[in-house]
Amino acid sequence: MCHVVKRLLLGLGVNPTVFEVDEPELSSLVDDGGEVQFPAVFVGGKLFGGLERVMATHISGELVPILKDAGALWL
Known part of the structure; x- marks a missing residue:
């Protein structure tokens, strides 16, 4: 699903910085429920x-204004 978020952001004109996580690093990123939460999207340096x-805010029309406010998108 990381590919979906990346393609969406690129399609909106955002040039995201992407960090790939290798298998050994995954164990340190497991949440309390035993699941790994990816993708983890940060906007303006804060966990979004x-x-x-991401998809819910895009569908509702809120994503573009959020990205603009963070300086991640210039339209």
């Missing part, structure tokens, strides 16, 4: 959320 939040 994962795939569900």
